[in-house]
Amino acid sequence: MEMINRYIYAVTQKLPQSQREDIAIELRGLIEDMLEERAGQGNGKENDVEEVLLELGSPRSLADKYRGKKKYIIGPELFDTYILVVKIVLIVMSSLIGIGFIIQTILEPMSILDHFIDMIVSAVTELPQAFGWATFWFAIGELYGGTKQKDLIGKEWKPADLSPIPDEKRQIKRSESIVGIIFYTIIIVFLAFSNEYFGIWVFQDEFNGVVPFLNEQTYGSYLLFIFLIFGAGIIKECLKLVAGKWTYRLAAYTTIVNVISMAAILFMISGPDFWNPEFMNQLVEAGVVTAGSEAFDTITTIWNQSTFWILILFIVGLVWDPVDGFIKSRKK
Template sequence: METIDRYIYAVTQKLPQAQRKDIADELRGLIEDMLEERVGIANIKESDVEDVLLELDSPNELAEKYRGTKKYLIGPELFDSYILVLKIVLIVVSAGIGIGFLIQTILDPISILDYFIDMIVSLVTSLPMAFGWTTFSFAIGERSGEVKRKDLIGQEWKPSDLPPIPDEKRQIKRGESIAGIIFYAIFIAFLAFSSDYFGIWVFQDEFTGVVPFLNEQTYGSYLMFIILLFGFGILKECLKLVSGKWTYKLAIVTIIVNAVSMAAIVFIINGPDFWNPEFMNELAEAGVVTVGSEAFDIVNKVWDQLTFWIIILLVIGLVWDAVDGFIKARKK
């Protein structure tokens, strides 16, 4: 019966991922046994199902009994997902920094000591921040879920109050959120350690260097803010993972995070000292283009409009992310 399915779903969604299937099977068997004992299999009515579910208690209180009532920073309901995401974030950040170190060493082995010191500094800077953002994100999810459960525990409830099992189109696949977290973690690793390789790579028979897009003299002052921005991205994806489905509340949070990120990005990349002011001159000195040539004029035009198009693409992406969330939240 649909009511039984909704009840089991409501209970198991509040339990650790690893326990959900076993407890769902156990709970379904318990309900069927109670119904058989009460009225027999052939004569089950909706009212009999409601009586049995009322006897079992509300989904929140039953989930609390399965889970226990101990206090947690990250409770059992979210702990499995938290550990999975934390491992992914730390591994991706560490691997990204390590790969950057290897590339730098291969291209310029003489400076290996400098690169090694930079790698250690980047690990010390990035890993605690990645750990903190991930833990902070799940702690917010835990607190909000705990407040909601406390509000419902002790209140009278009816099986008709059970929320419907969400449409598949509203559900947020774990893989999508995890892919987003990996994306942000890769950028944190890259921008924290290998930003000087973010530019035009120059080869003349062999690798001769990079003409950087960013202003190496001032980039350090922006780095912390950039990492914080990508940390907000991790926060957003963690909240999606915790929620498991699109809701209006989640869509509003997504809009707020996207708006703050958008404003910060526009402020940063519009700054006079963010981009390399000598980019075109360095490109010409490296022999990539010749001053006065048609290629030089085209590249110069693209360079002048780079900030504008980055902002346009970011606005489109972030607005679509928010609109898509509202569209999916409306689905029943």
């Protein structure tokens, strides 16, 4: 009896709540009927239960039959792309963590053990995070894609609806998107986890530290924007990878994603606390330049104007991307 209970539980556990009770009663009735028939033929009781359950098959396959259709977080259509993206992100991140360890060890060989522990901690915390986020966004895509497919079935299909084979210029090269994803992943990992190395490296005989570009006090609060900007970039490349060609819809998505990135960049970079306010002083302290010299003036000018130019660079890039997309979508 215990084994029957277990079996019924195992089957109904995999079914929607609303059907569980009904199916459980029906299934119990069925098993008892089957046992009764066997008992008529005169066999040992315990053995009968096992035989009956074997005949019904594994709880998983029976539950599958009751459900009728399989459920996916990420369905077969997106699965290949999903695996590709996860692979890229994980490989890039692990190599960066490894490279980070090597660089840190070269710079400060004395604390190799600390660096090693850092590396392990990074691997354990960051890799699952990256995996989780990739899965999350693909699951969202699956949800959205699922409803889209339902809409399509409703319409009657005509051969005239067949879209022309995209012009070579309209196609998006896989390699392009892959390079994009690698690039964004590198930037995220670098800016998020080793921003203290993002600056001017000072060497005098040996490594003397870094004069950082960013304001370390306020940096933590900007981290969210970093993730938003470059995470949006990865999502954009994934959309391109799935679509395979430029369409108005894809170009529209690209525009939306880029507008969000742009807003985040504007907000972040124009804030007064983003850049290291002591940058010039620290440069002087580190002995890279002497205050008042010609070099000092030149660097000060570059430093003060850099915000403006970086902004221009980003905006040109972010505007060009969808514009290019729309132009290519028009080609038939």
